[in-house]
Amino acid sequence: MKILVTVKQVPDTATKIQIRADGQGIHEEGIKWVINPYDEFAIEEALRIKEKHGGEVVVLALGPSRVEEAVRQSLAMGADRAVIVTTEGSVEPATAAHALAAICQQEGFDLIITGKQAVDDDSAQVGPMIAAGLGLPQVTVVIHLEVDEASKRLRAERELEGASEIVELPYPAVVTAQRGLNEPRYPTLPNIMKAKKKEVRRVTLESLSLPAQPWVTVNRLFEPPTRPEPTILSGDPAETAKELVRLLHNQAKVL
Amino acid sequence: MANGVLVIFDQNAGDIRHVVLEMLTVARSLGKGPVTALTFGTDAAKTLPKLAEYGADRAVFWESYTQYSSDGFSAAIAQSFPQFDADVILFPANAWGKDLSARLSEVLGAGLATDCLHLEAEASGRVKAIRPVYAGKALAEVVINTPVQMFSLRPNINAAEVHHVNPEVLDIAPSVDPATFQAVVVERKEAQTGTIELTEADIIVSGGRGMKAPENFQLLDALAAALGAAVGSSRPVADEGWVPHSYHIGQTGKVVSPTVYFAIGISGAIQHLAGISGSKYIVAVNNDPEAPIFKVANYGIVGDLFEVVPRLTEEIKALKAQQ
Numbered sequence: 001m002k003i004l005v006t007v008k009q010v011p012d013t014a015t016k017i018q019i020r021a022d023g024q025g026i027h028e029e030g031i032k033w034v035i036n037p038y039d040e041f042a043i044e045e046a047l048r049i050k051e052k053h054g055g056e057v058v059v060l061a062l063g064p065s066r067v068e069e070a071v072r073q074s075l076a077m078g079a080d081r082a083v084i085v086t087t088e089g090s091v092e093p094a095t096a097a098h099a100l101a102a103i104c105q106q107e108g109f110d111l112i113i114t115g116k117q118a119v120d121d122d123s124a125q126v127g128p129m130i131a132a133g134l135g136l137p138q139v140t141v142v143i144h145l146e147v148d149e150a151s152k153r154l155r156a157e158r159e160l161e162g163a164s165e166i167v168e169l170p171y172p173a174v175v176t177a178q179r180g181l182n183e184p185r186y187p188t189l190p191n192i193m194k195a196k197k198k199e200v201r202r203v204t205l206e207s208l209s210l211p212a213q214p215w216v217t218v219n220r221l222f223e224p225p226t227r228p229e230p231t232i233l234s235g236d237p238a239e240t241a242k243e244l245v246r247l248l249h250n251q252a253k254v255l
Numbered sequence: 256m257a258n259g260v261l262v263i264f265d266q267n268a269g270d271i272r273h274v275v276l277e278m279l280t281v282a283r284s285l286g287k288g289p290v291t292a293l294t295f296g297t298d299a300a301k302t303l304p305k306l307a308e309y310g311a312d313r314a315v316f317w318e319s320y321t322q323y324s325s326d327g328f329s330a331a332i333a334q335s336f337p338q339f340d341a342d343v344i345l346f347p348a349n350a351w352g353k354d355l356s357a358r359l360s361e362v363l364g365a366g367l368a369t370d371c372l373h374l375e376a377e378a379s380g381r382v383k384a385i386r387p388v389y390a391g392k393a394l395a396e397v398v399i400n401t402p403v404q405m406f407s408l409r410p411n412i413n414a415a416e417v418h419h420v421n422p423e424v425l426d427i428a429p430s431v432d433p434a435t436f437q438a439v440v441v442e443r444k445e446a447q448t449g450t451i452e453l454t455e456a457d458i459i460v461s462g463g464r465g466m467k468a469p470e471n472f473q474l475l476d477a478l479a480a481a482l483g484a485a486v487g488s489s490r491p492v493a494d495e496g497w498v499p500h501s502y503h504i505g506q507t508g509k510v511v512s513p514t515v516y517f518a519i520g521i522s523g524a525i526q527h528l529a530g531i532s533g534s535k536y537i538v539a540v541n542n543d544p545e546a547p548i549f550k551v552a553n554y555g556i557v558g559d560l561f562e563v564v565p566r567l568t569e570e571i572k573a574l575k576a577q578q
């Protein structure tokens with residue numbers, strides 16, 4: 001099985017986001033960059049499939065030069081090699097999907113695994129867009145995956161609100177990984193050393209000659225509204241409980 | 256030129272989620288052409304009374320599509336699209352809607368903004384959307400540049416307003432044979448019945464590590480029962496197995512937007528706050544006055560939850576008894 005895994009580098013989830021004065025992005029100084037958490041599940045699943053069925057795991061990433069760090073970490077987890085689409089500008093999901101789909105086509109594959117969503121733009125689009133672009137079936141938000149090599153079919157459990165469903169599909173296909181799919185491994189020291197020597201191919205975004213017009217434009221980023229000063233009660237539990245219910249009933253009028 | 260709004264959603268035995276009513280209201284508020292509702296599966300037509308009550312001008316029911324397939328449904332919608340007379344498409348931002356909308360976006364070559372909080376039509380017919388990014392730590396104002404503009408709408412943010420109409424049921428048959436669907440849903444596993452889904456709940460009672468042990472969640476179950484609320488949790492208690500994974504709220508769990516969110520024994524880590532920032536009121540109970548949750552709360556009690564929560568439950572029962 002040749003498995004392609006897309007890996008996005010994103011700000012650590014604990015990062016405080018500071019919006020630039022022009023509203024056109026965030027301040028990048030002091031940000032700790034990490035592999036998108038859902039992409040870690042994607043890498044882990046690809047490695048497990050390879051361990052069972054043999055084959056190759058190739059990491060695909062798109063972004064500025066700093067993404068090399070996330071790529072090396074993915075290689076240290078056990079991926080075999082990587083392709084980086086380089087661009088310094090910010091990229092909206094459609095452009096990312098089209099660029100990554102082009103690389104998928106160059107590489108060839110049996111399976112593509114992405115994260116369910118990137119925790120920076122929170123779009124949850126790139127996986128299904130790659131699938132549709134390449135004419136492949138998809139299954140998203142996957143928490144359990146079975147691969148049947150004989151029939152070239154997948155059986156996946158995907159998470160819904162308060163329920164889950166089983167989806168069956170032929171592969172090649174696109175799967176998007178949700179938390180619960182597996183427990184990602186930590187890179188071992190020998191693997192971190194090995195990762196430094198693994199092959200990383202670089203392709204410029206421009207060389208893929210995609211349409212220039214983005215599908216979605218972000219006019220501006222802005223701060224969420226701040227919450228009013230809180231009312232904090234302390235003292236006797238019975239009194240505070242009574243007062244809280246009174247406030248929720250009479251002041252907030254929500255009970 | 257097409258200028259209507261197509262509202263696409265899932266239904267179950269004729270029941271539709273509240274977000275669909277919110278979508279219909281938003282669709283009308285855009286002041287564009289006719290609002291067309293499209294839904295699928297057995298009993299799809301049973302949604303008609305609700306669609307009439309909330310202002311769908313036209314309805315299309317594809318009852319022969321009994322098993323969901325992302326590739327099948329998106330191909331069929333794309334083939335029939337010219338007949339829907341729409342240049343704006345709305346989806347619910349739930350697992351179903353995100354799966355289908357993203358695929359349809361590529362198939363139609365139409366830009367998509369996911370999980371929007373607010374939509375507003377500009378004079379040009381472009382729709383301006385506000386959506387959270389970085390897990391709600393920032394908001395983005397976005398526009399779509401393609402001729403067809405797609406949006407998915409976060410549940411529980413927009414009001415649903417009654418607007419009686421008499422929808423015309425359009426006779427547009429889906430042109431893709433289900434036998435050609437590739438990815439097909441073969442089984443659905445329901446969670447426990449009777450539980451209110453977190454992303455649609457009006458009130459949520461959520462517990463964290465301060466609950467100390469799984470059996471103590473009974474305290475929250477009792478409070479939730481008195482309030483008619485859903486129960487949620489921080490991530491560590493779900494990881495510990497104190498509560499099911501489906502309870503986990505936050506950046507890597509569910510994003511909720513209830514009217515009232517009770518955070519009980521939850522410190523208020525940034526990843527947890529990311530999941531609750533859409534709550535209208537946040538109420539915190541914590542014995543540490545310095546806990547970060549108090550910085551985002553509207554109301555708080557500094558105290559031992561084991562003493563406070565049972566009394567809260569009693570007070571709420573007493574209030575409900577009066578009402």
Ligand SMILES: Cc1cc2nc3c(=O)[nH]c(=O)nc-3n(C[C@H](O)[C@H](O)[C@H](O)COP(=O)(O)OP(=O)(O)OC[C@H]3O[C@@H](n4cnc5c(N)ncnc54)[C@H](O)[C@@H]3O)c2cc1C
Binds near residue numbers: 462489491521543
């Ligand atoms: C990549 C990543 C993603 C994450 N995603 C999420 C996420 O989606 N959701 C999430 O919740 N977390 C997430 N986390 C974890 C997050 O950082 C915090 O560790 C977690 O939210 C803390 O959970 P807690 O508030 O239950 O526990 P704690 O931080 O331990 O807080 C317990 C609180 O209970 C209070 N308390 C204790 N005893 C009592 C008592 N008797 N009465 C009243 N109060 C009491 C304490 O004062 C304390 O404030 C993530 C972390 C990482 C690294």
Ligand SMILES: Nc1ncnc2c1ncn2[C@@H]1O[C@H](COP(=O)(O)O)[C@@H](O)[C@H]1O
Binds near residue numbers: 060063093116123
């Ligand atoms: N720039 C990128 N580089 C690599 N993978 C990406 C990129 N953008 C998105 N992806 C993949 O697509 C998934 C969904 O991203 P999104 O649609 O942006 O929420 C992510 O979890 C990644 O696996």
